[in-house]
Amino acid sequence: MEIKFNIVRQSPNSFPQVQSYFLDVEPGNTILDCLNRIKWEQDGTLAFRKNCRNTICGSCSMRINNRSALACKENIGSEVARLQKIAEANSEPSQFNDIPEMTxxxxxxxxxxxxxxxxxNRFWDNLEAVEPYVSTAGRAIPEREFLxxxxxxxxxxxxxxxxxxGACYSDCNAVEVNPNFVGPHALAKAQRMVADLRDAKTEQRLEHYNEGTKGVWGCTRCFNCNSVCPMEVAPLDQITKIKHEILERKDADASRAIxxxxxxxxxxxxxGWVDERKFAVMVVGNYFRDLKGLLSLGPVGMRVLMRGKFPFTFEPSEGTETVRSLIESIQELEKQP
Structure with missing residues (x-):
């Protein structure tokens, strides 16, 4: 089958340009196979990274049809099927009536x-910032092996x-808007250290990961990292685990995020659901104890009132007792060793 590859090409300090290549391929050919053929047969100036070709090294991560993935893992047949499924779900005409295109x-x-x-460099610096290795005390040579x-x-x-x-980092909405956020890759590695019984710095780590929006509270919970991770690490799940560890150790006065x-x-x-009349006052105003926070709500509150969007009453949802029971049951399970 013939495929049209639209490759975004760019050099430093220049605008990106799309260059197209046509290639006869088999459905089982990977994207990396196709890039290799384009470089070897059509354009030797095309630059991309690769190494193991076995979904182990992570070198060939790139954006394939608007999502980050490993070029050595994704093949033509699965990509065509995925794009067709998206088009059908959005009731869009298929782009494959003529020649399928890969971007x-x-x-x-x-x-x-x-x-x-x-x-x-920024990716690696952010990883280093969470100290993704067992602490010095934990690495001290013991009289016997760690069991x-x-x-x-x-x-x-x-x-x-x-x-x-880097796939999760590439598609992370929080990284895009917050340069201080260390990224899902770093926090997934951070959770490994929190869970490792050999590490002697758990409390210090949690304090570090709790700092402002550069740590776990910078995550916007968009789920992009989980959806693109080729190894099913589920970075968002790991970030949530760190949050739970922090929440267990902190009370509501600790910070606005908590x-x-x-x-x-x-x-x-x-x-059963959130009472919007109380939520902002309790969070921003710290249960009426933070005068500065309460005053900051004034302009927003006035706009909400003027536009008739302030809810003067609250009606609990159906099944509130069931919701409460489920939450309490989960909390009890989480306390179990």
Whole structure:
């Protein structure tokens, strides 16, 4: 089958341009196979990274049809099927009536060096910022080896599967708008250290990961990292686990981010859903104790009132008792060792 490859090409300090190539391929050919053929047979100036070709090294991460993925893992047949499924779900006409098209672009949130090659210093610096290695005390040579039960070791497996390909970082909405956020890759590795019983700095780590929006509270919970991860690390799930560890150790006065979570849960338990009349006052105004926070709500409150959008009454949802019971049951389960 013939495929049209639209490749975004760019050099430093220049605008990106799309260059198209036509190639006869088999459905089982990977995107990396096709890029190799384009470079070897049509245009030797095309630049991209590759190494193992076995979904292990993470070198060939790039944006394939608007999502980050490994070029060595995705093949033509699955991509055509995926794009057709998206078109059908959106009731759009199929783009494959003539020649199927594949759009290949460099990873997002990172500066382009050339074509599909990006500069990843920021990616690695953010990883280093979470200290993704067992603490010095934990690494001290013991009289005997560290022993872990299979259950304790299994807690580290999912995060250990991360190959640092950068796909999650590339598609992260929080990284795009907040340059201080360390990124889902770093926090997934951070959770591995929190879960590792050999580490002696758990409390210090949690304080570090709790700092403003550069740590776990910078995550917007968009789920993009989970959807593009080729190794099923589920970075968002790991970030959530760190949040739970922090929330267990902090009360609502600790910070607005922590209060946001605790108030949300408190109000849902009370009424089945959030009472918007109380939420902002309790979170921003810290239960009427933060005068500066309360005053900051004034302009927004006035606009809401003037536009008739302030809810003067609150009606609990149906099944509030069931919701409360479920939340309390989950909280009890989480307390169990």
């Amino acid at each position: 290949i672009a460099p990873m997002g949130n990172l500066p382009v060096i050339k074509d599909l090659v990006v500069e990843m 872990q039960t299979p259950e304790e070791r299994a807690k580290l497996d999912q995060m250990g599967n991360c190959i640092l390909c 209060r946001h979570r605790k108030v949300l849960l408190e109000l849902v338990k009370q009424g």
